[in-house]
Every structure is written in C-alpha cells, then in structure tokens.
Amino acid sequence: MKIHVLPSGPIQTIGYLLTEPDLGEAILIDAPGGIMERIRPLLAAQGCRLKELWLTHGHWDHTQESARVKREWGVVVRAHPADRNLIETPELMEEFMGAKLGLEPVQVDAWLAAGMRLRALGREFEVRHVPGHCPGNVLFYAPAAKCAFVGDALFNGGVGRWDLPGGDFDELAASIREQIYTLPEETLVFPGHGARTTVAAERAGNPYVPAVTR
Numbered sequence: 001m002k003i004h005v006l007p008s009g010p011i012q013t014i015g016y017l018l019t020e021p022d023l024g025e026a027i028l029i030d031a032p033g034g035i036m037e038r039i040r041p042l043l044a045a046q047g048c049r050l051k052e053l054w055l056t057h058g059h060w061d062h063t064q065e066s067a068r069v070k071r072e073w074g075v076v077v078r079a080h081p082a083d084r085n086l087i088e089t090p091e092l093m094e095e096f097m098g099a100k101l102g103l104e105p106v107q108v109d110a111w112l113a114a115g116m117r118l119r120a121l122g123r124e125f126e127v128r129h130v131p132g133h134c135p136g137n138v139l140f141y142a143p144a145a146k147c148a149f150v151g152d153a154l155f156n157g158g159v160g161r162w163d164l165p166g167g168d169f170d171e172l173a174a175s176i177r178e179q180i181y182t183l184p185e186e187t188l189v190f191p192g193h194g195a196r197t198t199v200a201a202e203r204a205g206n207p208y209v210p211a212v213t214r
Contacts, residue, residue, distance in 0.1 A: 009033035013061040019046040020121035033064040056151025057137040058083030060093045067104035083136025128179040132172020133160030147188040156197040159208045
C-alpha cells in the first residue's frame with residue numbers, strides 16, 4: 001500500500017490517497033478543495049481506480065470536494081452519522097464560519113460505527129470514534145501498515161480545536177487517551193493538518209493531552 005500525502009485547499013488540509021497497484025484499487029481519506037486535480041495523475045500512474053471515499057469528519061475543509069469525487073468516480077462514501085447534518089446540509093457550516101463556502105451536499109452511502117472493520121486494498125482497517133473536535137470525528141487504523149489516519153483529533157504536538165459547534169475539550173482529551181494513545185506506540189499518526197507523528201511521541205510529549213492525567 002502506498003500512502004500519498006496531499007495537502008490541498010485554502011488551509012492546506014491533507015487528503016490521503018491510498019493506492020494498491022497490485023490490486024488496481026485506491027481509496028481517498030478526506031476530500032479538501034483541489035484534491036481531484038492532485039489525485040487524477042496519481043491514479044493514472046499507479047494504474048488504480050478510486051473505489052471509496054472515507055471522511056474523518058464533517059468539517060468543510062475535509063469535505064469540500066466530496067460531491068465532485070463521488071460524481072466523477074462513483075465512489076462509496078463513508079462517514080460517521082454524528083456528522084450527518086454537516087455533510088448533507090453543508091450550509092450549516094457557512095452559518096458558523098460566517099462565509100459562503102460554495103459547498104455541495106454529498107450523500108453518504110455507508111455510515112461508520114466504532115469498532116467497525118473495513119476491508120480495502122487487501123487489508124483491514126479498524127474504525128475508532130474520536131469525538132471532541134467534531135462529533136463525528138473517526139480514525140482509520142491499519143494494523144498491518146502500522147498507521148492511523150486521525151482527522152483533526154490529534155496533531156504533531158497539538159490537538160484539534162474544540163471551540164467550534166459540537167467541540168468539547170474534555171471529550172477530545174478522553175478520546176485521544178482512550179482511542180489513540182492505546183494504539184501500539186510505533187503507530188504512525190497521519191493528521192488532517194501538518195506533519196505526521198507517532199503514538200509514542202504524542203504520549204511522551206503532547207502539551208495539550210498528557211498520556212496520564214494529573
């Protein structure tokens with residue numbers, strides 16, 4: 001499995017294109033603005049067809065191009081139902097952002113749940129629910145590849161903001177400790193913004209959420 005890290009859109013939100021050339025398949029994790037122009041040449045070069053779009057959460061910068069991706073490739077869209085209103089009624093985000101974002105609603109084909117196992121690219125991914133930044137934030141953990149795609153729950157030396165509607169710091173901290181810090185320490189953590197990190201590094205030094213409460 002190849003992981004293509006693709007910062008895109010007005011605030012450089014990262015979309016992750018996962019390709020498996022041996023199977024000719026690919027999945028996309030999050031769809032920030034401009035992602036389509038970035039993934040087309042990669043899919044062609046890898047000889048892969050995009051099969052699914054997995055949304056880590058419903059905030060606009062992660063869903064901006066979801067409807068276009070679905071139209072072009074006919075992908076299966078997966079997301080957590082706690083963010084259904086944000087994904088299917090995106091004008092709600094315009095209200096609290098105070099700006100016209102030009103978002104299109106996208107129909108989710110399959111709702112995610114904590115503990116669900118997804119089979120894609122010849123391997124298994126575990127879904128974990130990590131609310132606090134956004135009610136429907138989930139992570140996708142690939143044990144065989146020793147990596148997790150965590151949306152905006154956890155960053156390299158930081159955490160997702162909790163001051164937007166549906167955010168809650170105590171819930172976020174509990175989610176990080178219970179759902180991310182419990183992954184194997186060598187797990188690579190791929191966030192929605194910024195550089196990747198590891199579970200070990202964040203457990204040892206994240207200034208917002210220490211591994212053990214004091």
